[in-house]
Amino acid sequence: MQLKLGAGTLGIALFLGFVGIPNWVSSPSNVGNIILSPVFWPYVLTAFTGLIALGLLLAGWRMDASATEDVQNQTESVAASGLRSAGLRSAWLRLAGLAVIMVLTMFALPRLGMVWTSMIVFMAAALLFKTRHPIVAVICAVIIPLLLYAFFAHVAGISIPQGNFVRLP
Numbered sequence: 001m002q003l004k005l006g007a008g009t010l011g012i013a014l015f016l017g018f019v020g021i022p023n024w025v026s027s028p029s030n031v032g033n034i035i036l037s038p039v040f041w042p043y044v045l046t047a048f049t050g051l052i053a054l055g056l057l058l059a060g061w062r063m064d065a066s067a068t069e070d071v072q073n074q075t076e077s078v079a080a081s082g083l084r085s086a087g088l089r090s091a092w093l094r095l096a097g098l099a100v101i102m103v104l105t106m107f108a109l110p111r112l113g114m115v116w117t118s119m120i121v122f123m124a125a126a127l128l129f130k131t132r133h134p135i136v137a138v139i140c141a142v143i144i145p146l147l148l149y150a151f152f153a154h155v156a157g158i159s160i161p162q163g164n165f166v167r168l169p
Helices: 002-024 040-062 065-081 083-112 114-128 134-155
Strands: none
Touching (some): 002 040, 083 114, 114 134
């Protein structure tokens, strides 16, 4: 599984890096700061995607045949015990919960703004997917949107949509 995911992800990263971004992301040549260039962040995300792909490929190559047999045996025993249908039901419920979160996000964005809505959505998604690290999730849900707002609004000079009720400086 890791080999297939890694190969697919690496293919996407290579496509974005060599075809997608150069051909479809326009960038003026007179941008003074590389961080403010419209192609900088897409290339950074593409590089991270490529690194993740390489990690998946490495993990797939390191998995030996006995580990594959163990996974198949576990899958067969889970299916035989009826737990698979319960897990499938749980997965569909999480998917439905995520759909509800997305619809609520659409309604919350104009009222609360992008920063506050992002905080709430991140926390809701962390609760929905039952994170093992809820304190870290709450900290990230608050700090990351605030840092991104501070960078884009005060460093890059790009206005971030504010809500009708709460405004950030």
